[in-house]
Amino acid sequence: MSEISISANALTKYFGSRLVVDQVSFALPKGTVTGLIGLNGAGKTTTLRMLMGLLAPTRGHCEVLGVDSRSWTPEHRCRIGYTVEGHFLYSWMKVRESEFFQRKSFDRWNSVLFQQTIARFGISPDQVCGRLSRGQRAGVSLALTLCAEPDVLILDDPSLGLDPISRRALNATILDFVADGTRTVLLSTHMLDDVERVADRILLMVNSRILVDATLDAFCSRTCMWTVELDQNTIAPHSIPGLVHATQLGNRWQFAVVDSDQETESALSRLDGSNLQRHDGVFDEGVIAYLSRTRDNTSFLNAQTAGAR
Amino acid sequence: MSALFWKEFRETVRWFPFCLLLVVVFLWVTVPGANGIYGVDRLSGSLVAAAGAAAFIVAVALACAQFAFAQPTSARAFLLHRKQSARQIFHAKVAVGTLFYAFAVFVPLAYTAFYLEWMGPERLPTTWYQTIPAMVFSFFCFSFYFGVSLVINRPARWLGTRLLPLFASAITTLTYFIVTGPISIFELVILGVGMTLLLVLAFASRIAFESGENCAASATTKIVLLLSSLVAASAALATPSLFVGSTENSWREVVIDENGDPWLVNLHSVVGIHGDQRTERWPLVEYASQLAAQEVPEQWSPGSIHVEKITGQRERSWDFRELYQTKDGVWFLDNDGRILAYEYRGNQKGAVGFRVIEKKSIDGSSAQGKKRFKDPSVTQVHIELALIVDAQGVYALAAKDDNCDTLLNQPIDAGRQWSETDSSGTRPKLLIVVGRTVTIYHLEGSDSNPSGVKLVLDQTFDLENRLEALISFVWFPGPPNETGPTTWTWVDEMSLNKYRVTRKRSLDEKPISYTCEMPAKQTSYINSLTIGSVTSVGICVFVLLEMVCAYVLNANLILRSEYIVEPLWSAAPMIAVMAIFAIIATYAMARVRGLSTRQQIIWSLIGFVCGIGSALAVLAIYPQVHLVECARCGRRRRVERDRCENCNAEWELPATEGIEIIEPWENNRESRELLTN
Numbered sequence: 011m012s013e014i015s016i017s018a019n020a021l022t023k024y025f026g027s028r029l030v031v032d033q034v035s036f037a038l039p040k041g042t043v044t045g046l047i048g049l050n051g052a053g054k055t056t057t058l059r060m061l062m063g064l065l066a067p068t069r070g071h072c073e074v075l076g077v078d079s080r081s082w083t084p085e086h087r088c089r090i091g092y093t094v095e096g097h098f099l100y101s102w103m104k105v106r107e108s109e110f111f112q113r114k115s116f117d118r119w120n121s122v123l124f125q126q127t128i129a130r131f132g133i134s135p136d137q138v139c140g141r142l143s144r145g146q147r148a149g150v151s152l153a154l155t156l157c158a159e160p161d162v163l164i165l166d167d168p169s170l171g172l173d174p175i176s177r178r179a180l181n182a183t184i185l186d187f188v189a190d191g192t193r194t195v196l197l198s199t200h201m202l203d204d205v206e207r208v209a210d211r212i213l214l215m216v217n218s219r220i221l222v223d224a225t226l227d228a229f230c231s232r233t234c235m236w237t238v239e240l241d242q243n244t245i246a247p248h249s250i251p252g253l254v255h256a257t258q259l260g261n262r263w264q265f266a267v268v269d270s271d272q273e274t275e276s277a278l279s280r281l282d283g284s285n286l287q288r289h290d291g292v293f294d295e296g297v298i299a300y301l302s303r304t305r306d307n308t309s310f311l312n313a314q315t316a317g318a319r
Numbered sequence: 320m321s322a323l324f325w326k327e328f329r330e331t332v333r334w335f336p337f338c339l340l341l342v343v344v345f346l347w348v349t350v351p352g353a354n355g356i357y358g359v360d361r362l363s364g365s366l367v368a369a370a371g372a373a374a375f376i377v378a379v380a381l382a383c384a385q386f387a388f389a390q391p392t393s394a395r396a397f398l399l400h401r402k403q404s405a406r407q408i409f410h411a412k413v414a415v416g417t418l419f420y421a422f423a424v425f426v427p428l429a430y431t432a433f434y435l436e437w438m439g440p441e442r443l444p445t446t447w448y449q450t451i452p453a454m455v456f457s458f459f460c461f462s463f464y465f466g467v468s469l470v471i472n473r474p475a476r477w478l479g480t481r482l483l484p485l486f487a488s489a490i491t492t493l494t495y496f497i498v499t500g501p502i503s504i505f506e507l508v509i510l511g512v513g514m515t516l517l518l519v520l521a522f523a524s525r526i527a528f529e530s531g532e533n534c535a536a537s538a539t540t541k542i543v544l545l546l547s548s549l550v551a552a553s554a555a556l557a558t559p560s561l562f563v564g565s566t567e568n569s570w571r572e573v574v575i576d577e578n579g580d581p582w583l584v585n586l587h588s589v590v591g592i593h594g595d596q597r598t599e600r601w602p603l604v605e606y607a608s609q610l611a612a613q614e615v616p617e618q619w620s621p622g623s624i625h626v627e628k629i630t631g632q633r634e635r636s637w638d639f640r641e642l643y644q645t646k647d648g649v650w651f652l653d654n655d656g657r658i659l660a661y662e663y664r665g666n667q668k669g670a671v672g673f674r675v676i677e678k679k680s681i682d683g684s685s686a687q688g689k690k691r692f693k694d695p696s697v698t699q700v701h702i703e704l705a706l707i708v709d710a711q712g713v714y715a716l717a718a719k720d721d722n723c724d725t726l727l728n729q730p731i732d733a734g735r736q737w738s739e740t741d742s743s744g745t746r747p748k749l750l751i752v753v754g755r756t757v758t759i760y761h762l763e764g765s766d767s768n769p770s771g772v773k774l775v776l777d778q779t780f781d782l783e784n785r786l787e788a789l790i791s792f793v794w795f796p797g798p799p800n801e802t803g804p805t806t807w808t809w810v811d812e813m814s815l816n817k818y819r820v821t822r823k824r825s826l827d828e829k830p831i832s833y834t835c836e837m838p839a840k841q842t843s844y845i846n847s848l849t850i851g852s853v854t855s856v857g858i859c860v861f862v863l864l865e866m867v868c869a870y871v872l873n874a875n876l877i878l879r880s881e882y883i884v885e886p887l888w889s890a891a892p893m894i895a896v897m898a899i900f901a902i903i904a905t906y907a908m909a910r911v912r913g914l915s916t917r918q919q920i921i922w923s924l925i926g927f928v929c930g931i932g933s934a935l936a937v938l939a940i941y942p943q944v945h946l947v948e949c950a951r952c953g954r955r956r957r958v959e960r961d962r963c964e965n966c967n968a969e970w971e972l973p974a975t976e977g978i979e980i981i982e983p984w985e986n987n988r989e990s991r992e993l994l995t996n
Contacts, residue, residue, distance in 0.1 A: 020970070024958050027945045032973055055392075064396050068959045069970070084402040092400050098393035102330065114322030115401035219973055224982030232980055254978050268978045300978075 015040045015162055015194035016061065020070035023056055030056050032218040033070065038211065041191035043184055045205035046198040048215035049301050054198045055095055057215070058166050061196075062092055074162055088117045091160030093168050097151035101140030105133055105150055109157075116158040127153035130179065144171035152180065156187070163187060163195045169204055177201070181208045202294045214300050221300055226293065233296035236265040236274075238283035250277045255299040266299030323403055327385065327415040334384045338377040338423035345373040346427050350434065351445075363449040366431070370453035371492070374424045374460035381416045382467035386528070390471055405529040412528075413521070416464055424457050459513055462491035465520035469543065472527040480939035483547035484520065490550055491516045519543055544939040545925075549932035901926040901933065908937040913944035913957055 016038040023031040031053040038044050048054045059065040061072050063079035072079050077086050099108055105128060113119045128135065131149030133142065139150065148171045155163070163184070169177045184195050185208055199205060205212060205226075212229055214222035222229055233254070240263050245256060251274050254266040263283070267274050270288070278286055289295075349369040351362070389398050399405055432447035466488030470481055491513045522539040530537070905926030909919040914937075926933035946955035952966035962969055 022958070024945055026943065033970065059392070059396070062396065062400065064392075064399065069961060084404050084407075087400060088402045090400075092396065094393040094396040094400075096393050098397045100326070100330070102333070103326075107329075111322050111326050112401070115403060117402060220981075221976075221978065222980045224980045228982040229980055252978060268980060 013040045014038065014073075014076075015042075016044075016072075016074050016164075016196055018057070018061065018070065018072040021057065021060060021067050021072050022069040023053070023060060023065070024068045029218055031060070031067075034215075034218075034220050035070075036213055036220060036223050038194060038196060040194050041188055042210040043188055043195040043197060043208050044211040044213060045209035046196060046213045046215065047200070047202070047205060047297055047301075049305055052215040053218045054215055055166060058164060058196070058198055062090070062164065063087075074164075085117065088158065089161045091155040091158055091163045093151050093155045093165050095166040095170075097144075097148045097168075097170065099139040099142075099147055099150060099154075101138070103139050104135065105137050105139060105142075106135035108139055108150060108154060109135070112154045112158070118159040120157045120159055124153045124157040127156065131176065145173055145176060148172050149176065152183075156183065161193055163193065164198075165195065166198045167200070168197070169199055169201050177204060180204075184208045202297055206293050212297075214297065216300055217304055229296065230291045230293050233266060233268050233292075233299070234270045235289040235292050235295050235299075236267060236270070236278055236286065237289070238263050238265070238278060238281060238286045240281055240283040242281075245281065249280070250274060254296075255302045257299075257302070264295075266296060323408060323411040324415065327411050328418075330388075331381065331384055331415050331419055334380060335419050335423060338380060338419065339427070341376055342370070342373040342423055342427045345369040346431050350431055362435075362445065363452050366428075366450055366453035367456045370424065370428060371456045371460055374420075374457040375463055375492075377420060377423050378460055378463040379467050381420055382464045382471065385412045385416055386468050386471045406525065409525050409528045413525075417461075420461055420464065424460075425454065428454055428457065456492065459492045459517065462488040462513075462517045462520055465517070465524040468524040469520065469527050469540075472524065473540070474942075480544070480548075480935075483551055483935075483939050484523070484543055486547040486550040486554065487516055487520055487543050490546070491520065516543075516546065519546075541940050545929075545933075545936040548936035548939050549929055552930065552932035552935050897930075898927055901929075901931050904931055904934040905937060908934040912937055912941040913946070914941065 014037045017036065019035050021031055021034040022029075034053075034057060046054050046057070056065065060067045061074060061079055063082050066080065074082075074090055075086065077083075100111075103111065109121070109124055113121070125135075128150060131146050133146050133149060137146075139147065142150065148168065152168060155165075165184075169180060172180060181204055184197065187193055188195055195208075197205065197209065209226055211225050212222055213220055224232070239261050241261060243258070245263070250256075250265060250267065252268045252270060254268055256266075257264045265278065275286075275288075346366070346369055349362075349365045389395055398408060403411075428450055431453075432450040435445040435449055436447040438445050463485070466484045469484040473481060473484070493509065493513065519539055519542055523537070523543040526537040526540055902923045906919055906923045909922045914922065922933060922937055925936075929936075945958050947958055948954070949956040949963045949966060949968060950971050951968040952963060954963075954965045956963040956965060
């Protein structure tokens with residue numbers, strides 16, 4: 011039986027009167043990679059900060075490796091790797107000094123891995139962190155996180171600033187990391203192809219809530235896209251069961267639907283459109299449909315073209 | 320831990336040159352040079368101001384450098400996510416901060432102490448003692464380091480209650496008064512309060528750093544915020560008093576009443592409730608016993624020429640003499656350092672024990688001296704010669720043969736002159752300030768024949784632009800010493816510097832007690848109370864503390880001194896009104912913050928005791944609450960509680976929209992049951 015590595019139970023956070031995380035619950039099993047996806051401001055980083063014990067939840071609680079995040083010991087914290095958003099490094103430190111500082115702060119340390127990682131990014135140990143490029147900073151930050159050999163890896167937008175090759179290498183690293191089935195990764199990112207490539211599960215946050223908590227396969231099998239050509243400019247959203255989002259591109263409409271069945275198809279047929287087609291297994295379109303429920307995904311330059319739900 | 324210390328050291332050392340330079344510059348402009356005799360007056364006070372200002376900036380800068388840059392979310396997460404606990408990280412920061420603060424502040428001060436000792440007293444009247452007040456003050460300025468740390472780390476609104484801990488820091492540095500006033504038990508109390516607040520601030524800032532946004536305020540943080548709030552409220556409410564006080568002044572005069580009794584009266588510029596300025600007065604009993612037999616001067620217009628002589632070390636003494644010039648002569652009054660005791664409302668009070676030493680004619684032709692008042696119980700101070708300086712010149716007034724000789728016939732600034740008149744075996748000297756020039760004269764002639772003395776120019780100094788510095792400066796060149804150079808005697812405003820007073824009275828003399836009755840009408844001055852008679856402090860400090868202070872410390876915090884009532888309970892209605900106002904305000908704030916009924920009652924009681932600051936403390940200590948409507952009972956409930964405080968309902972799950980995909984992992988149901996249990 012798999013164990014739970016990371017869990018949240020009715021996790022809620024208010025900033026003043028603003029609800030940022032709304033009763034979020036999930037349980038992530040050991041040996042999996044989970045992608046946490048959401049728009050900017052959806053509550054992803056806040057959720058991660060609560061998981062890491064850096065922010066107190068207003069209500070609810072969360073655990074990592076079976077210990078409540080608010081009562082971690084320093085030894086327990088050493089078992090968890092965390093890259094903060096933006097790849098923070100002390101700009102006045104040299105890369106070598108950064109490694110020294112981190113090495114002295116964790117129980118385990120793989121110096122060889124650190125040397126190999128920074129060499130891959132073409133970084134010299136004597137370079138000052140403040141003068142590194144964004145991608146190089148990301149490389150040092152990831153090296154500092156991975157070299158502590160944690161049991162759980164929580165990555166907050168790790169691919170920010172990485173070139174395609176480095177991103178591909180990061181994905182491979184994540185897969186290697188969980189290969190033995192004893193370690194867990196929670197990956198918060200906007201890169202849907204990265205998630206599709208490495209993740210077993212996804213958590214999709216929309217408007218402070220978790221709308222999707224499923225394996226990648228389950229998500230792809232339960233969502234599908236319907237396209238139809240219509241003359242009308244508006245539709246009634248409630249007329250289509252399981253409609254996640256509808257997008258209009260000229261006279262062509264695209265409907266993202268969850269758990270599509272015969273009733274869905276009948277509802278779409280009643281729109282009197284032509285060329286009705288179903289497309290399955292489109293991960294990124296399904297995710298974007300969920301995310302588009304709160305924010306328009308059409309061109310900034312074409313404000314007249316608005317999607318209708 | 321060593322890596323943390325190393326990181327903090329490397330990170331903070333960049334600011335050290337700035338801190339060191341700041342302190343050095345402040346001290347450099349304060350400490351007099353080899354020829355700068357004019358800087359030695361008030362030197363210890365100037366050092367306190369300079370070192371205090373520099374130490375304040377250094378403490379704030381260090382705290383900002385160490386804590387503010389670690390405050391952003393990513394930086395804080397990176398720093399805290401390691402094997403060391405938040406407490407250890409905080410300790411490393413404070414250790415480094417303390418180290419740099421000590422080096423930046425106390426090393427320059429130590430060098431200054433060495434320099435002053437090296438310069439004085441032969442070349443300059445200086446000593447390393449003069450740096451002690453600055454060192455004490457600088458030590459307590461370190462409280463601002465913890466205050467700023469607390470401000471930075473505490474999750475609160477910047478424009479709300481976040482700045483309150485700085486008031487606690489300010490209170491800690493009130494220890495400044497330790498070194499400015501005379502020794503008393505209150506200094507120890509202030510020192511204890513300062514040290515305690517310093518420790519509490521340190522604990523509170525540590526807890527604030529540990530918790531970050533993680534938990535509500537701890538007990539120590541609450542204590543700091545409570546104290547800060549009281550101080551803040553007091554400061555805000557007392558501000559009008561500062562303006563009132565600045566326009567109010569008082570001065571002494573000798574006034575003869577209708578019975579011919581002389582009184583020493585403290586006149587205030589602020590008119591009393593009876594339209595009478597004579598709000599405080601003391602009988603000049605001994606003087607009266609003499610004057611009763613004489614005609615009462617119809618025009619008694621004393622032009623007070625104040626001759627102050629400070630004696631002893633850190634001694635609270637009113638040892639001064641006054642010359643009152645009338646149209647027909649000069650009255651020479653002396654209190655000889657005696658504080659007459661008399662009983663007033665059951666308490667021992669002090670009064671100035673004046674004695675008329677002599678009455679002389681100032682025109683030099685007719686001496687109308689009275690017989691010297693002789694009190695066998697008092698060691699008589701024998702005045703050989705008095706130097707009187709007025710707008711026309713300098714006169715020598717001989718006590719023995721009633722002669723008054725003109726020593727210097729030139730207009731001088733009588734407002735700034737000091738004369739040493741006590742002929743205790745040394746040549747008296749006279750220091751006169753005219754414009755920017757200081758002239759020192761010495762007397763030549765026989766002490767046994769004062770009429771033959773001459774005033775001879777001794778030295779002249781140019782004050783340059785430091786004239787204002789001499790306002791409270793008494794500086795005497797001492798008699799030549801056969802064995803060494805001239806010794807210097809000086810007194811500046813810092814009592815610590817009085818260690819080097821070379822002429823001092825015997826401290827063995829015991830004060831003589833007198834008993835006299837206060838006139839009945841003195842106690843009947845005050846018979847009504849208005850809101851204008853309430854002090855600003857009184858608005859902040861309410862019933863219980865007020866009563867304790869009034870009884871134990873014999874101090875009146877609620878009413879101004881001229882409104883002292885007999886008994887104190889007659890002010891009870893007004894005190895009650897203010898207390899009720901404080902209770903209501905504190906209760907209202909407790910409700911706004913959503914406290915329980917029990918907490919509301921407790922805070923109302925605190926408001927009853929501690930005053931209006933308690934309401935501010937409630938706002939500072941408890942976070943702003945957000946209420947939402949309960950789905951079951953419809954009433955407002957707090958978002959951070961698991962159950963509704965009204966109907967005990969749990970939170971309902973958000974309504975589903977039919978598009979959620981919640982797929983448990985293979986053992987999800989089992990694991991969630993585990994979590995629930």
